[in-house]
Amino acid sequence: MAKVFVLVCLLIASTFADPTSHFLENVFGFPETFYQNAATINNGGPSNGASYVCDAAHLQQSQDAFSSAIGIDGSLNWQNATSLYQAVDTYLSASIDNYLNTCKARKTFYQQMGATYVDCTNPLYLVSQLPAGSDVTPAFAYAAMWAQLDFICNAGLDIGIQSFKDVMAVYGTSQGQQCYTQFLLNAGNDPVNRCTYVDTYIHCIQEAYIAYASNRPNGWWVCERARVGFGMGCLNQRCTVLTT
Ligand SMILES: *[C@@H]1O[C@H](CO)[C@@H](O)[C@H](O)[C@H]1NC(C)=O
Numbered sequence: 001m002a003k004v005f006v007l008v009c010l011l012i013a014s015t016f017a018d019p020t021s022h023f024l025e026n027v028f029g030f031p032e033t034f035y036q037n038a039a040t041i042n043n044g045g046p047s048n049g050a051s052y053v054c055d056a057a058h059l060q061q062s063q064d065a066f067s068s069a070i071g072i073d074g075s076l077n078w079q080n081a082t083s084l085y086q087a088v089d090t091y092l093s094a095s096i097d098n099y100l101n102t103c104k105a106r107k108t109f110y111q112q113m114g115a116t117y118v119d120c121t122n123p124l125y126l127v128s129q130l131p132a133g134s135d136v137t138p139a140f141a142y143a144a145m146w147a148q149l150d151f152i153c154n155a156g157l158d159i160g161i162q163s164f165k166d167v168m169a170v171y172g173t174s175q176g177q178q179c180y181t182q183f184l185l186n187a188g189n190d191p192v193n194r195c196t197y198v199d200t201y202i203h204c205i206q207e208a209y210i211a212y213a214s215n216r217p218n219g220w221w222v223c224e225r226a227r228v229g230f231g232m233g234c235l236n237q238r239c240t241v242l243t244t
Contacts, residue, residue: 021090021093021168022089022090022093022168022171023089023092023093023099023152023167023168024085024088024089024092024093024144024145024148024225024229025144025148025225025226025229025230026171026180027085027140027141027144027229027230028082028141029184030184030187030188030191031188031191032135032136032137033191034187034188034191034194035135035136035137035139035140036136036191037191037192037194038123038140038194038230038232038233039123039124039126039127039136039139039140039143040123040124040127040136045124046119046122046124046125047118047119047122048119052119052122052124052125052128053115053116053119054116054119054120054125055116055120056129058112058113058116059077059078059113059116059120060077061112062109062112062113063076063077063078063109065105065108065109065112066105066106066108066109067084067087069101069104069105069108070088070091070092070098070101070102070105071091072084072087072088072091073087078126078138078139078142079138080138081137081138081139081141081142081145082137082138082141084141084142084145085141085142085144085145088102088145088149093168096161096164099152099160099161099164100161102149102153103149103152103153103157106149106150106153107153110150121142121143121146121147122143123136123139123140123142123143123232126138126139126142126143127139143232144228144229144230144232147228147229147232148225148228148229150228151224151225151228152225155224156221156224156225159218159221160221162215162218163213163215163218163221166209166212166213166215166218167209167218167221167222167225169212169213170205170208170209170212170213170222173208173211173212175204175207175208175211175212176205176208176209176212178204178208179201179204179205179207179208180201180205182200182201182204183197183198183200183201183204186200187201194230194234195231195233195234195235195237198226198227198230198231198234198237199231199234199237201226201230202223202224202226202227202230202231202237202239203223205222205223205226206219206220206222206223206239206242207219208222209222210242210243210244216242216243216244217241217242217243219241219242220239220240220241220242223239224239227239
């Protein structure tokens with residue numbers, strides 16, 4: 001029984017066939033309860049306090065412009081964000097040029113969204129737009145995608161370029177794979193304590209990077225990418241620059 005479970009987890013974890021060919025965190029493979037926790041237990045709430053400020057039509061237009069700028073399927077939006085996420089990741093991970101172009105398109109998206117950016121990419125807002133009882137996975141994936149793009153295109157841009165290959169390759173190291181498999185297993189079994197397992201994972205993946213890559217201080221970057229990707233709503237999580 002336990003063996004079957006591990007096998008199923010491994011099969012799901014391999015949604016990305018080649019673990020070294022993705023640049024964003026693998027947010028797939030968790031049971032929906034994990035995403036429910038991530039998408040609903042969020043300490044943020046609407047950015048203006050009382051209600052969300054997001055114009056769905058404007059979001060769709062801005063999303064279309066982003067998708068068109070990086071040449072991916074223009075019909076994708078937050079409702080099918082798991083496909084969108086993978087399409088963006090595949091494009092972005094192919095080359096540094098694609099990475100820079102994605103960041104350029106992100107900047108345009110961010111500027112077009114203006115004051116509505118924060119609420120429109122808040123998983124709580126997106127969940128509020130879903131019919132009751134819907135799968136919340138797309139709301140989580142959409143929020144996780146923009147949160148990671150924000151990091152890798154701003155504070156994380158220089159290191160992302162400098163260590164472009166290493167920040168992907170860490171997922172393919174045996175230590176990195178162990179971190180992820182454990183995370184998937186623990187958080188999948190006990191989604192209510194998601195933040196505890198996120199905390200373990202973000203430091204585990206940083207340690208895997210330190211063990212693997214020559215530029216050790218850049219390991220905080222992979223910690224941060226995982227923190228913004230998985231730790232939404234988790235309080236007091238930090239990534240620090242470490243060399244050992
Ligand atoms: C994505 O979802 C939207 C809204 O439901 C739909 O119009 C569009 O066709 C979907 N695209 C794909 C590729 O599934």
